[in-house]
């Protein structure tokens with residue numbers, strides 16, 4: 001166990017994968033000499049060479065499409081998309097090719113790609129640097145979509161994603177890159193399962209990615225009010241571990257889902273639907289969600305109002321518990 | 331960087347079946363090739379150090395002086411060189427014009443430096459400095475009439491300056507108070523594009539619409555060397571060529587896309603690529619404001635005459651970091667930087683003015699004063715930029731607000747009210 005940042009934990013997982021398997025390679029913009037704009041690949045080109053840590057021409061469709069060809073030839077490419085907002089030029093390759101090749105070929109062609117995307121807001125960035133595009137990918141059959149939440153989880157999930165024979169969209173919460181934690185770099189996550197991070201009786205609070213830390217902080221604050229929250233990190237957004245969520249709601253009877261992405265046709269839409277399908281009779285109140293508003297990501301001066309914070313989460317918790325919330329106060 | 335510039339062996343870009351342009355002011359009389367790109371520069375070459383790394387002799391003679399060796403009017407030491415293609419576009423240049431260009435470049439540099447300082451002091455989230463690219467941007471924008479419409483990337487604040495954009499408007503997006511610093515129609519310049527290459531399509535579409543309406547306006551797409559690799563840019567060139575869109579593709583090759591050297595985007599000069607799309611192309615010294623101005627005029631006249639799109643590669647250099655978040659020491663060395671500082675575009679014009687015997691000392695003082703005044707005013711104006719109210723989040727998502735969003739807005743208002751300290755007035 002060593003204390004490290006999420007960035008360092010991801011770097012360690014990538015380095016171990018490159019060392020362990022000759023077929024693993026990294027490709028992306030500025031990932032070589034520069035080590036990536038977030039330095040996630042720092043030092044890796046020096047260590048593994050420019051054939052395995054590839055600075056790609058500035059073209060995301062090219063990065064992903066070229067990786068498809070490499071995967072045909074047995075390689076295991078780990079692509080870096082520099083920022084969430086820049087994945088869209090690669091959207092066609094991801095949705096029309098990567099996601100379907102295994103299905104199309106009756107299982108003959110595997111696409112063991114990892115598409116790393118720093119995602120989410122909260123860093124005061126300009127447009128296209130704070131997006132949460134997960135629902136586009138979660139909606140696409142044939143892709144796994146996973147998120148990471150803390151340094152240990154980032155390391156173990158990255159290891160699992162690279163080892164996985166399915167294409168994995170791995171969303172890294174950029175505003176948590178510099179958060180520190182104890183990491184055992186030998187651990188590998190189970191990509192299929194959500195994590196119950198905190199046990200509680202009164203309500204189930206579901207989050208993923210950047211909002212896991214926020215959810216835990218909200219739970220700590222709720223405790224001061226005598227509210228005992230269970231916190232679940234979904235980790236995998238597709239497929240979804242609905243059983244873990246349903247099991248929790250059966251105990252608590254109440255559900256709040258939080259994410260940065262807009263609410264319409266989102267992960268919260270999906271989680272709440274699953275809970276209604278799976279354990280409607282256990283619900284003691286209408287499920288609540290706390291999400292980014294249905295607006296394009298706003299200018300930085302407004303992002304704190306847009307992003308779900310502790311106050312908004314606790315307000316939703318109050319509603320689901322039948323306590324007085326901002327909506328009654330108004 | 332030398333690999334970047336080497337011509338290598340290139341096949342003739344000319345397509346036998348290409349319909350020659352009806353009138354071609356750039357092509358030398360009697361030239362077989364219809365493209366200005368095919369015109370050989372007749373100007374003698376001086377022995378002075380070349381601004382943009384001389385290339386080995388190109389393998390195809392038709393391309394000489396057009397897409398390999400950058401066209402140059404002002405040598406690094408400030409001497410004026412004869413340049414057969416560009417000289418006709420420079421006949422009107424007098425000392426007053428040179429002084430105006432010098433002031434433009436100096437003031438935009440002062441504003442750019444001030445923006446860097448403001449970012450360092452926490453007043454801006456980020457800033458992409460243009461230092462080193464003043465001649466490319468001022469030479470371009472000062473050569474075009476106001477009615478032409480620019481679609482640029484984020485670094486073209488020199489263009490914005492020429493378009494009358496208030497400096498604080500340029501910075502507002504980087505301060506995070508708005509997503510668009512100005513009204514695109516008022517400035518005839520679209521909101522700077524962050525998605526690399528996307529704006530090139532927009533320029534082509536705008537140009538096609540102008541042509542369809544019989545208007546003489548042209549559109550200008552500004553983008554970088556890195557953008558050349560994006561599919562959008564290639565597609566834009568296809569559309570422009572197929573529909574003979576009155577659009578100028580203006581590529582500032584500043585040698586880097588963040589850390590990536592231009593050699594990664596192209597193993598031959600970028601100016602070769604448009605030829606394959608059927609778009610004539612010129613390579614010009616982007617640190618030579620007169621060369622850029624002349625090449626832009628030449629291109630704009632040709633485009634306006636109905637001859638279809640044209641491409642200019644301005645060979646320049648980003649002297650600063652990619653943005654204030656960047657650490658260029660990780661990917662380039664001091665020797666390279668030193669070489670390009672010697673080719674500084676403002677220094678070059680300064681030397682030229684000196685050679686002409688113009689009152690340079692006076693001009694320098696004036697540039698300093700104007701720069702300082704502009705920077706001071708910018709600092710004040712940035713501090714005064716209005717912070718939008720939380721409810722502004724919900725404005726302009728669609729042309730009219732739908733009930734679902736109105737509900738979200740009301741919920742936010744209620745939440746903000748519940749969080750306000752008790753007793754505070756609403």
Ligand SMILES: Cc1ncc(C[n+]2csc(CCOP(=O)(O)OP(=O)(O)O)c2C)c(N)n1
Pocket residue numbers: 029058060082086089485524525526553554555556557558584586587588648652
């Ligand atoms: C589609 C897309 N991919 C990646 C980026 C991240 N990015 C921002 S600027 C840049 C380099 C652009 O280089 P170039 O086109 O040469 O323009 P310059 O910055 O040198 O002016 C990159 C990769 C982006 N903004 N958009």
Ligand SMILES: [Mg+2]
Pocket residue numbers: 554555556582583584585586587588
């Ligand atoms: Mg560049």
